[in-house]
Amino acid sequence: MNGHVPLQDAEHIELQIGREDGEDTVTTSDEPLQPQVPSSVQDKGRLKSCSTIVCWKCKLWMVAVSIFFLIIFVIILILIFYPVVYIDEDEYWDPESIANGNRHNFSGMLKIHCAAPQLLLSDLKYDLLSEYLHKRLTDVYSNSPALGRYFISAKVISISEENGTVSYHLSFSVPSDETEEFMKYRMSKHFLMNVLRQDIYDKEELDGVDISGCTNMTLDPTSISLKQLQADTAGG
Incomplete structure (x- = not known):
């Protein structure tokens, strides 16, 4: 009555607490135990799988290493022999067969556009313009990936002052065994x-050519004409 629990009741409370603790202990002890495998046993298992005999006396790690080195060996062989076996016909050509081939000559015409109605060319200006056109034709065909190896020469025949028409010749040499x-x-x-x-089309202007009375002098790509002359056979 004064805040103290009677002795008999206190013993009863302690007994109940003891029972509850015992039940918790039993419940905890009933949980399934998961045995832990030692790491040394796991390592031995991995080593055993790598040491498994796959074929005859060859183990798994031996087979894996052999395949790895075989792949490297095949790649090295491909890198060594592929450039020797493969020959690009467009990159390989015989200069002697081209030099001794059949000549194919062409005659062409091209117009020069000028602000002046006529080209007033002195001998010096004529030579300057002729030299420029000769170099332009030579560079075009000698640097062509498809025609450069067959190109022999380009020549400016005449330049008309009346209508600005340029006449030129082209010469190519083609091996006699080329296909039709x-x-x-x-x-x-x-x-x-x-x-x-x-x-x-890429460059219409005539750079470095100064003709009096002719400003913005350009080449006309639509005016190009060409005809083939009689071919000269090898040795002819």
Whole structure:
């Protein structure tokens, strides 16, 4: 009554607490135990799997290493022998067979546009313009990936002062064993004109050529014409 629990009641409370603790202990002890495998046993298992005999007396790690080195060996062989076996026909050509080949000559015309109605060319200006056009034609065909190896020469024949028409000749040498398809497409006048036409579209202006009374002098890509002359056979 004064805040103290009677002795008999206190013993009863302690007994109940003891029972509850015992039940918790039993419940905890009933939980399944998961045995832990030692790390040394796991390592031995991995080593055993790598040491498994796959074929005859070859173990797994031996097979893996052999395959790895075999792949490297095959790659090295490919890198060594592929450039020797493969030959790009467009990159390989015989200079002697081209030099002794058949000559194919073409005659072409091209117009120069000028603000003046006529080109007033002194001998010096004529030579300057002729030299520029000769260099332009030579650079176009000698630097062409498709025609450069066959190109022999370009020559400016005349420049008309009345209408600005340029006459020129082109010469190519083609091996006698070239196919008919090659002659039909690569050495055709249409292909030759397209090569020059594309170069003029890229750069129409005539840089470094100063003609009095003629400003903004350009080449006309639409005026190109070409005809094939009689071919000269090898040794002819």
